[in-house]
Amino acid sequence: MSVIQANKLTLSYGKNEIFSNLDLLIPKGEITVFIGSNGCGKSTILRSIARLLKPQEGTILLEGTDIARLSSKEIAKRLAILPQGPIAPEGLTVHQLVKQGRYPYQSFLQQWSVEDEKAVKRALEVTHLTELSSRSVDSLSGGQRQRAWIAMTLAQNTPTLLLDEPTTFLDMTHQIDILDLLFELNEKENRTIAMVLHDINLACRYAHHIVAVKDGRVHAKGRPEAIVNEQLIRDVFDMECQIAADPIFGTPLCIPHGKGRKIR
Template sequence: MNSLSAKNLTLGYGETIIIDNLDIEIPKGEITVFIGGNGCGKSTLLRSLARLLKPKGGTVLLDGVEMNKMKTKDIAKKLAILPQSPVSPEGLTVYELVKQGRHPHRSFIKNWSKKDEEAVNRALESTNMLHLKDRAVDSLSGGQRQRAWISLTLAQDTDIILLDEPTTYLDMTHQIEILDLLFDLNEQKGHTIVMVLHDLNLAARYAHHIVAVKDKRIYAQGKPEDIITCELVSDVFQMKCNISCDPIFGTPVCVPHGKGRLILAN
């Protein structure tokens, strides 16, 4: 199983530093979720782990090798990323979209193979999208469209999948549908999944490992039941709350003070 880590990682845009001298190691075969306030660097960190953002300092390692020394196609055989709110060309079908996931495994002289076809169909079946493969992506509902994009990452056939806010703009039902799908992929296929989520309670429910980011560094990381505390929520999100236990899953639940109104912590 492929490994992903970073050492002394510094990230930013122009003169602005977003992440400063950060070390992180992603647990293999688990679901890791990045949490933190708006603008804290969660998505920036995720993008750097996929080599979509060049570090200002430090390095990202894939299987112990510096990613900036690896070929893009070699990285794409081990790691897939689903960016936030991806857009497909108008009229592109689900099948045509998912086929793009096989690009890292092909060359100019290599024709479409039975293995490629099986990988695409397996990905569509895993996401329950096989019956929609001939539909245009832009004609799908939000939840269906997100499953189509996840199918593309699965067709890429990598151990590691990175997702930047995969539930953005989805209603509650479709958020749970997508997160259940990702949880099942981890449980059944053993994928290492890393994602950014804004909903702290959903993060605590689905993650094996949570990384809280604040002030350009990792504020805390570990199992949800170990790190999701009133103190963390106050320090990271500037919100007073109580932490209770989910009656179904036993995971931490954050209950804000103030009858639904956010009260800034002192």
């Protein structure tokens, strides 16, 4: 069963057509990871799903409803997106940032409520940011800052999360922290998660479903064990490699050929 279904999409930036006749499914309750070379359109797909980019042709269904027929607030109650490299206003605290996630539930008649406060509190707890809630976002480390943005999306309390390169610029420890957090949200709360990752090995480790993008089309899609092989890496990334089994998780492990130092 799919949460998001894209049918015959044409997506462009200005006069530059990125995708034509694109079909896509995001499975419900799973982690989907988009992979592909820089500039291949992975972020474009996420932006169109979140209705931040209007398709020239085609439709996008969110839980069976054409998103073009939904209000912005209705979409924001069903789907949260974290774009690449978000920037918070100077001096904004973590608590203030996370509160922004409750905007879909606010109106002239519906002001800040106990339910809103509970959602913010829980988002801070899940992301382990309660003790940092009074700190300004710009004073945090990269990993803490990324968790704060994820907490904001969690405060929206949506069943589906879209994340564009959530581990960019983070060191290895913080990359694993963020991905473990997202994995737990999927496992414990059945959240549907779709994200863009550059690290093939992390994509294979955490994804239930991988979508490989190449030259304005979906080159391959499926479970990592079924589609990630030497030929896929050659086709999508123009790179020679060897695929082995991850010694801990058993998922595909990409070992690139190159000119690294040889063991003597």
